[in-house]
Amino acid sequence: MFKSLFSALVLVLMFSSSVFAQDAGDRLLGVWEPSNGKARVKIEKIGSKYFGKIVWLKEPEDPETGKPKVDKNNADPALQNAPLKGYRLLKDFVYKGEDEWTEGTIYDPENGSTYSSTIKMTDENTLDIRGYIGISAFGRTDVWKRLQIPKKK
Amino acid sequence: MSKELRVLLGILILLVPFCVAQPQDSTIVEEEEDYSMYDNLDFVAEGTKRFCTSKVLGLSPQKLISLGYDFQGGADLSTDVNNSLFNNESARIEYSHGLRLQGNIPVLSRNSIIIQANINYAEQNYVALKNDENTVGTNLFERSFLNYGLRTAGIGTTIFKPLDEENYLLFQVSGDNNGDYGWNALPDLANTRLSAAAIWGKKVSDRKMWGWGLSRTYRAGDLNYIPVFLLNWTSANSKWGAEMLLPARAQLRRSFNSRNLLLIGYELEGQTYRIDSRNQGVSNLELRRSELRFRLAYERSISGFIWLSFQAGFRYNYSFNIDDLPNNRDFFRGFFGDQPYFMENTLSNTFYSMVSINLVSP
Numbered sequence: 001m002f003k004s005l006f007s008a009l010v011l012v013l014m015f016s017s018s019v020f021a022q023d024a025g026d027r028l029l030g031v032w033e034p035s036n037g038k039a040r041v042k043i044e045k046i047g048s049k050y051f052g053k054i055v056w057l058k059e060p061e062d063p064e065t066g067k068p069k070v071d072k073n074n075a076d077p078a079l080q081n082a083p084l085k086g087y088r089l090l091k092d093f094v095y096k097g098e099d100e101w102t103e104g105t106i107y108d109p110e111n112g113s114t115y116s117s118t119i120k121m122t123d124e125n126t127l128d129i130r131g132y133i134g135i136s137a138f139g140r141t142d143v144w145k146r147l148q149i150p151k152k153k
Numbered sequence: 154m155s156k157e158l159r160v161l162l163g164i165l166i167l168l169v170p171f172c173v174a175q176p177q178d179s180t181i182v183e184e185e186e187d188y189s190m191y192d193n194l195d196f197v198a199e200g201t202k203r204f205c206t207s208k209v210l211g212l213s214p215q216k217l218i219s220l221g222y223d224f225q226g227g228a229d230l231s232t233d234v235n236n237s238l239f240n241n242e243s244a245r246i247e248y249s250h251g252l253r254l255q256g257n258i259p260v261l262s263r264n265s266i267i268i269q270a271n272i273n274y275a276e277q278n279y280v281a282l283k284n285d286e287n288t289v290g291t292n293l294f295e296r297s298f299l300n301y302g303l304r305t306a307g308i309g310t311t312i313f314k315p316l317d318e319e320n321y322l323l324f325q326v327s328g329d330n331n332g333d334y335g336w337n338a339l340p341d342l343a344n345t346r347l348s349a350a351a352i353w354g355k356k357v358s359d360r361k362m363w364g365w366g367l368s369r370t371y372r373a374g375d376l377n378y379i380p381v382f383l384l385n386w387t388s389a390n391s392k393w394g395a396e397m398l399l400p401a402r403a404q405l406r407r408s409f410n411s412r413n414l415l416l417i418g419y420e421l422e423g424q425t426y427r428i429d430s431r432n433q434g435v436s437n438l439e440l441r442r443s444e445l446r447f448r449l450a451y452e453r454s455i456s457g458f459i460w461l462s463f464q465a466g467f468r469y470n471y472s473f474n475i476d477d478l479p480n481n482r483d484f485f486r487g488f489f490g491d492q493p494y495f496m497e498n499t500l501s502n503t504f505y506s507m508v509s510i511n512l513v514s515p
Contacts, residue, residue, distance in 0.1 A: 035264035056191040063389045125198040143264040147194035
């Protein structure tokens with residue numbers, strides 16, 4: 001009996017440590033605004049990975065067509081009519097500890113390019129999101145800020 | 154089932170929600186969501202400031218690394234000497250050519266500041282007609298650069314400092330060592346020439362930014378201080394645009410798509426070159442070289458961030474004169490100075506072309 005209980009305890013500890021690690025990574029969840037203020041991105045968790053989709057656009061309509069913006073710069077013709085609102089531009093981020101999420105990609109709808117990307121949380125409400133080509137030196141870091149529903153005054 | 158197993162099963166059932174697979178990824182989010190809930194949100198951190206970026210929609214891509222080859226057609230060179238050391242002479246240059254290497258590496262890239270390190274190397278090798286010795290320059294100056302060519306090597310930095318969502322400052326500083334040097338005759342760092350520019354401007358929208366400023370420049374060959382005007386603009390349909398930093402360059406852009414564009418315009422290229430490093434007994438000579446390049450350029454992405462650029466056009470010689478620097482110190486002549494040149498040279502105009510392969514910026 002003691003052997004079975006010990007096994008159960010080990011299993012509980014294994015799962016709970018995994019859950020706690022995931023909880024630490026879950027601090028990434030929420031709505032964030034890139035530095036240019038042109039969009040808002042909601043970061044969600046799917047499985048064990050983190051994804052971010054556009055939920056708000058400062059300029060939601062294409063000035064040329066007057067219709068909601070679509071991903072017209074995408075190299076894949078099948079995606080060129082996909083609406084930008086709801087588009088997942090952050091993909092596949094994995095929490096590796098020490099306030100850093102790696103192995104992800106970031107998509108820039110303005111030029112249709114996808115970059116390797118890492119996310120570093122510099123404080124609870126600030127992210128350094130780096131997109132790069134090949135090696136991190138060839139890249140650009142953008143600072144995103146956390147958003148919330150306005151407090152009642 | 155034993156009690157222990159029931160306990161274990163209970164624990165596992167409790168953990169199932171943490172462990173089971175959740176919805177699969179897709180680029181397009183299918184589920185309906187009321188996005189209006191994100192319209193009115195505030196920053197969690199008080200005092201958060203937004204800044205404008207240096208990017209304008211649709212602009213030709215910035216080159217992180219560029220390796221190019223420049224070719225100029227034949228031209229006549231004649232010297233008009235204002236001294237007793239040399240004779241007036243002429244030479245026929247069959248063609249000139251050279252490699253060009255540029256690097257623009259981001260050092261610090263933040264919302265509040267972007268700092269970039271710039272390096273550049275360019276060479277221009279002159280090939281004179283070999284079948285007629287009489288046409289090959291014989292004076293020290295011509296012999297020097299016809300034999301050894303001209304080289305430019307420089308480092309610098311570009312700093313973009315947004316002040317708020319609209320206003321920004323742009324600084325550029327570079328130190329260039331130019332001359333007829335090579336591996337056998339390395340340049341003297343004391344001959345490094347400093348260029349700089351400071352611009353204040355406004356990012357009016359995602360499609361337009363402009364700025365005014367002042368520059369210290371050698372683009373006209375001589376040292377000069379001139380005002381500059383920057384404009385980057387893209388039309389609402391993203392098909393047309395303008396990229397200019399007057400008076401250094403201006404070009405109109407026609408974008409076929411985000412990976413394929415055509416540019417037409419001009420660039421003023423120039424530097425001051427120390428040409429006496431191999432001429433014993435003559436020193437402090439600087440070639441004030443400047444040329445206007447009217448060009449048509451086609452740029453396209455060949456694979457992801459690798460772009461090819463082809464350009465061709467007409468090279469108009471603006472200056473190919475030589476100064477003998479008094480006390481080996483550069484001086485300001487400007488547009489209205491009356492200091493005589495040591496040699497006044499004429500280089501006829503010709504066509505040129507350049508091809509480059511580039512790694513472009515995110």
